[in-house]
Amino acid sequence: MADKKNVAILGATGAVGTQMLECLTERDFPVGELKLLASARSAGKVVEWCGREVVIEEARPEAFEGMDIVLGAADDDIAKALLPEAVRRGATVVDNSHAFRLDEDVPLVVPEINPQDVAWNKGLISNPNCATIIGLVPTWPLHKLGHVSRMIVSTYQAASGAGVPGMRQLENELGAIGRGEELPEPTAFVDQLASNLIPQIGSEKFEGFTSEEMKLQNEGRKIMHLPELRVNCTCVRVPVLRSHSESITLEFEEPVSLEDAREALAAAPGVKLVDDLGADVAHDRYPMPLYTSDQDLIWVGRIRRDISNPEQGRGITFWCCGDQIRKGAATNAVQVAELLL
Ligand SMILES: NC(=O)c1ccc[n+]([C@@H]2O[C@H](COP(=O)([O-])OP(=O)(O)OC[C@H]3O[C@@H](n4cnc5c(N)ncnc54)[C@H](OP(=O)(O)O)[C@@H]3O)[C@@H](O)[C@H]2O)c1
Known part of the structure; x- marks a missing residue:
């Protein structure tokens, strides 16, 4: 088993974020600390994950402190405002929004097609559009x-x-x-x-x-x-x-x-x-x-x-x-x- 990684999900209460939580479990991802971030509307709600009770936090730049991997599952404007803050604090981000997909210094990766492109990431990797x-x-x-x-x-x-x-x-x-x-x-x-x-x-x-x-x-x-x-x-x-x-x-x-x-x-x-x-x-x-x-x-x-x-x-x-x-x-x-x- 690889070393455990501290993982945050931005947009953890949405369709993609909720599914990410399930995928982390199913694929036995080595999660250390887990942070679930969403809007102020969801802050304080409790989510059960693998026997842990995780309190949803309002997404703010400071929330990314100490995170190794951030999975982005929020809309473009929220991704643009917050994910560079996660990179600045040392995390590597995999983002689902459209915000960074065509940026020259951001790899856009489908593991079955171009896994090699992950190697040149500068802290941010984009997930392509679903279709x-x-x-x-x-x-x-x-x-x-x-x-x-x-x-x-x-x-x-x-x-x-x-x-x-x-x-x-x-x-x-x-x-x-x-x-x-x-x-x-x-x-x-x-x-x-x-x-x-x-x-x-x-x-x-x-x-x-x-x-x-x-x-x-x-x-x-x-x-x-x-x-x-x-x-x-x-x-x-x-x-x-x-x-x-x-x-x-x-x-x-x-x-x-x-x-x-x-x-x-x-x-x-x-x-x-x-x-x-x-x-x-x-x-x-x-x-x-x-x-x-x-x-x-x-x-x-x-x-x-x-x-x-x-x-x-x-x-x-x-x-x-x-x-x-x-x-x-x-x-x-x-x-x-x-x-x-
Ligand atoms: N749905 C798909 O099939 C699909 C496929 C590929 C890519 N994507 C992309 O993935 C991203 C998420 O899509 P989704 O379908 O999961 O959307 P969604 O179900 O509407 O979920 C949006 C998430 O963003 C959070 N959010 C809203 N305002 C926020 C704020 N001000 N600060 C922090 N978090 C905030 C929501 O939290 P609250 O619950 O607190 O409002 C929720 O967790 C989008 O960029 C979308 O284009 C979606």
Whole structure:
């Protein structure tokens, strides 16, 4: 067992922070002192963790004193205000917000793809966007076969991608529908999500694409070290509580056969192949978010050639689902922290 590390979680009461606590237990992370930090609203509440009673503290710069590792699970503005203070006090930070992801001196790491980038950190490492992690984990082994030059992606993103408030809105709407009541006003999304799809995540960023849609290209280039990668992405919020799904078409520089693609995916770390349209039960035929929730693998299926690409072997299409609170955020962060041990 490695030496114990003093660990703080910033945003410990949220969807990602709560999951981080579970991941630390599950992965037997060598935690010494544990600090749980959140807003003043949560300060004083007690959380039980591995037989310890931990009192939630209001997040302030002094709270990071003596911490070795800080896991960030708060929004961009809070991350920007507080996490440099943690670095200044000697901690190494793994942050889930967007605040530092594209900074030149901050590695952006998916352990299945670029673990080596942890080595050049200067105290701060960023976790990529959740849809980016879920799409890139299965893209990487295929890239190694034929060099990906272009990706066309549509995402189907769960309500919990917007944290506790996102889950609360969908649950309240489903509850009201179940009771035959009038639906409450939307609280987390721009409109009702139950019985609906919302084709906007984030704000307008570039030529009509949203900030979420541009993350896959901008973060994907940095993680895979592919500065020329082109990504055309549409992100849609769907009335699913947990687990993002994505339809992905890859264009390769070198031809890739479906057999080689399947073999590479079956052997890839972090991936589970579920690709059998003839299977008796639906969840053995292809990935679905209901079955990929609360586990860490990205399930991949519906693998087929891109019949719109005239060059044989140059295009492959697949479907994947993964739990974005776990592998898309908390698990990835704890895996990165393990690389630091
Ligand atoms: N949800 C996902 O699937 C997902 C995936 C990847 C990345 N992320 C990113 O991870 C971060 C956390 O997301 P989330 O979904 O867990 O959000 P969330 O459920 O809304 O949780 C937000 C957390 O931030 C805390 N907080 C709010 N104001 C604060 C303040 N002034 N000072 C200190 N802490 C404060 C909250 O504490 P209180 O409870 O006290 O308000 C809560 O613990 C965000 O940057 C998000 O973009 C989320």
